[in-house]
Amino acid sequence: MVELKEILKPRAKEIGFDLIGFAKAEPLENEFDNYLYWLEQGFNAKMEYLERNKEKRKDISLILENAKTVIVTATNYNTPFYHNQSLNNSQGKISRYAWGEDYHNVILPKLELLASEISKIYPEAKSKCYVDTGPILEKVWAVKAGLGWQGKNSLILTKKFGSYVFLGLIITSVEIEPDSIIPDHCGKCSSCIESCPTNAIVQPKVIDSNKCISYWTIETKGKADFPENVAKNLKNWVFGCDICQEVCPWNRKEVFTDDVSFFPRQNQTILESDYFNQMSEDEFSIRFKNSPIKRAKLEGIRKNISYIKKSE
Ligand code: B12
Ligand code: SF4
Ligand code: SF4
Numbered sequence: 001m002v003e004l005k006e007i008l009k010p011r012a013k014e015i016g017f018d019l020i021g022f023a024k025a026e027p028l029e030n031e032f033d034n035y036l037y038w039l040e041q042g043f044n045a046k047m048e049y050l051e052r053n054k055e056k057r058k059d060i061s062l063i064l065e066n067a068k069t070v071i072v073t074a075t076n077y078n079t080p081f082y083h084n085q086s087l088n089n090s091q092g093k094i095s096r097y098a099w100g101e102d103y104h105n106v107i108l109p110k111l112e113l114l115a116s117e118i119s120k121i122y123p124e125a126k127s128k129c130y131v132d133t134g135p136i137l138e139k140v141w142a143v144k145a146g147l148g149w150q151g152k153n154s155l156i157l158t159k160k161f162g163s164y165v166f167l168g169l170i171i172t173s174v175e176i177e178p179d180s181i182i183p184d185h186c187g188k189c190s191s192c193i194e195s196c197p198t199n200a201i202v203q204p205k206v207i208d209s210n211k212c213i214s215y216w217t218i219e220t221k222g223k224a225d226f227p228e229n230v231a232k233n234l235k236n237w238v239f240g241c242d243i244c245q246e247v248c249p250w251n252r253k254e255v256f257t258d259d260v261s262f263f264p265r266q267n268q269t270i271l272e273s274d275y276f277n278q279m280s281e282d283e284f285s286i287r288f289k290n291s292p293i294k295r296a297k298l299e300g301i302r303k304n305i306s307y308i309k310k311s312e
Contacts, residue, residue, distance in 0.1 A: 004121060005176050011117050012073060015110045016259060017168075018161060019074040021145030021179045025067040025171065027059040031140045038206065045209040047219060053135035060136065060171055064128045068175040072138070072145035073114075074158055074165040075107055077262040078255065083269050087236050089309050090273035095214070095240025096164060098292040099264035103166045105290055106261050107131045111168045118172055127172040138167045146179035152204040153192035153244035157185070162251035185250070192244035197233035201244065213241035218292075222300035226307055234311040238271055238304040239293055265291065273305045 005022060012020040035057060044050040061067040077100075083093050097103065111129035118125050130136055139156050143149060147167075148158035155163040159182070186204075193201045200211035209215040216230050217239050225231075235243065245251055276298065279287075284298040293301065 004118065004174060007121070008071070008114065008117060008176075012114055015113050016075070017073040017110065017114070018076045018165065018257075019147050019158060021072050021142070021147045022176045023070045023072065023141055023144035023146075024178045025060050025070050027061075028057070028137065028140060031137060032058040035137060041208070042210070043202075043206065043208045045215055045219075046224070047209065047215075056135040057137055060141075063134065063136070064126060064171040064173065066126070066173045067171045069172050069178070070141045070145065071114075071170040071172060071176070072142045072147055073107075073111065073168040073170075074142070074147050074156070074161065075103070075110075075168065075259075076161040076165050076255065076257045077103065077259075078161065078164040078251075078257060079263050080254070080256050081264050081267075081269055087270065089236075089311070090305070091236065092238025092271045092273075092305050092308050093236045093242075094264075094269055094271060094293065095237065095242045096245075097166070098239055099269055100260075100262040100291075102290050102292050102294075103262075104131050104133070106259070107166055107168045111170055115170050115172070118170075118174055122174050125172060125174045127170050127174075130169045130171070131166070134169070136169060138169060141169060142167050143181060144178075146182050149182055149184040149186070150205050151192065151248065151250070152186050152190060153196075153201060153248065154205050154207045155245065157248070157250045159185070159250075160253075161255055162253060163245050163248060164251060189249060191247040191249070195247040196244050197235055198229050213237050213243075217241065217300075217304045218296055220300070221295070221297050222303040231307050232311050234304075234308050236270075236308050236311075238301065238308060239296055271301065271305065273309070276302050276305060 056062045115127040142156045151157040198211045288294040
């Protein structure tokens with residue numbers, strides 16, 4: 001049991017993961033009730049996919065039969081680049097996670113490579129890899145695997161890298177000794193709650209997506225009008241929002257990744273209104289190929305920028 005873990009830990013580093021942890025694949029209890037509470041409150045906004053496959057979110061063995069272990073990885077995406085602090089109202093900020101390549105494309109092949117190490121040792125083992133898109137409460141598993149704690153901004157904070165990490169998961173049928181949980185280190189701090197311009201952190205760890213700039217600028221793809229509270233308080237964010245992470249003391253360490261795929265493409269951390277007004281759909285597809293920004297579509301980005309022109 002211990003032996004496989006000792007093989008996977010250094011191999012994960014070689015492959016490019018910054019942290020790895022192991023959790024026992026058991027059904028969720030309180031965490032699942034909290035998720036149901038979150039849905040009941042309508043905090044998922046129009047993200048209906050979060051209402052589907054509830055049972056799989058509770059019991060991970062419905063995703064992989066005979067699941068014994070959930071392996072969770074964290075990949076640091078912090079880079080030594082920053083937003084220009086004096087922006088005008090035709091310049092929109094891209095959130096840090098979206099400056100470079102789409103993380104799904106970067107992380108999934110690495111997880112598959114790591115999973116193949118398990119098969120080398122246990123050829124009969126079954127494993128499944130996920131980044132973001134499965135019916136899985138990834139942050140809950142990150143806590144269980146001892147990678148970090150869930151901060152009041154609802155994100156996973158790690159002692160070494162803060163919250164600018166992407167999570168990835170391997171569910172496997174092999175039993176591996178679980179890691180210990182790390183205590184919550186938010187303490188009395190509540191900077192994220194106080195700094196959120198739309199009051200989207202409705203209680204510690206709980207985000208109301210209906211109020212979250214990240215939701216409106218990424219998920220609605222130009223198809224819905226922003227509520228007034230969001231439209232007025234965009235603070236120049238046009239794709240995602242990092243305010244509740246920028247204020248977090250755990251992100252002051254500035255430990256940077258050397259993976260250039262997360263560095264800003266063409267050194268762009270902001271998007272200019274004129275640039276998009278002149279752009280064709282084809283140019284948009286080429287410029288944002290394999291970038292998370294493609295998700296918002298040209299129409300969505302134009303709409304988001306039109307809002308910052310009107311915001312305070
Ligand atoms: C849906 C989603 C969103 C939604 C909803 C956000 C949210 N907090 O749930 C929106 C579009 C707003 C969003 C935004 C962002 N996201 Co997002 N998102 C997801 C996704 C796909 C699912 C999250 C989910 O299941 N939410 C449902 C809620 C119920 O889950 P939860 O937050 O863990 O809920 C817990 C608490 O709410 C708490 N709780 C609920 N009720 C109650 C009640 C009480 C009394 C208590 C005590 C607790 C409690 O318990 C719940 C269960 O444990 C995950 C990937 C995944 N599959 O997990 C990425 C993920 C969470 N996102 C990620 C990122 C990077 C972001 C952004 C930073 C992007 C950006 N820069 O704009 C922002 C951050 C906004 C924020 N502060 O959360 C990363 C986070 C990495 C990390 N370090 O944690 C993830 C893990 C993707 C990944 N694979 O790396 N996201
Ligand atoms: S991402 Fe922005 S809007 Fe959403 S909770 Fe954090 S600070 Fe608030
Ligand atoms: S800003 Fe403070 S309360 Fe919020 S996540 Fe960071 S340490 Fe926790």
